[in-house]
Amino acid sequence: MPKASDQFFKTGIRSNLQAMDKLYNAAEIDFKMVSVEANVHHAADAAMSYGNSIQAGAFIILTTLRPDIFDFFGGSDDIIAIRNKYSVPVLCINPRDDLYVLCN
Numbered sequence: 671m672p673k674a675s676d677q678f679f680k681t682g683i684r685s686n687l688q689a690m691d692k693l694y695n696a697a698e699i700d701f702k703m704v705s706v707e708a709n710v711h712h713a714a715d716a717a718m719s720y721g722n723s724i725q726a727g728a729f730i731i732l733t734t735l736r737p738d739i740f741d742f743f744g745g746s747d748d749i750i751a752i753r754n755k756y757s758v759p760v761l762c763i764n765p766r767d768d769l770y771v772l773c774n
Contacts, residue, residue, distance in 0.1 A: 672706055672713035679710050711740060714747035722756040729758050735765040
């Protein structure tokens with residue numbers, strides 16, 4: 671979970687965490703949220719570093735649906751993850767509306 675001072679980013683992060691919590695609990699997947707000392711533009715690097723520190727077997731990332739100006743100049747998070755210096759395998763999931771529908 672990256673640091674954010676902008677309300678737009680805070681709202682997006684909170685929304686993503688709520689959706690992730692709902693999805694993982696519905697699928698009975700054990701997970702842990704970890705705060706990182708990075709802002710939203712360096713979150714992928716910080717997550718990869720953390721994954722390497724705990725010897726994660728893989729890194730899962732949702733690919734960029736709508737690239738923005740930051741992706742154009744700095745590279746999208748999915749490309750940054752794929753090119754990780756730790757050689758951690760990366761699973762990229764393409765965003766689709768039907769993947770987020772949770773059945774009861």
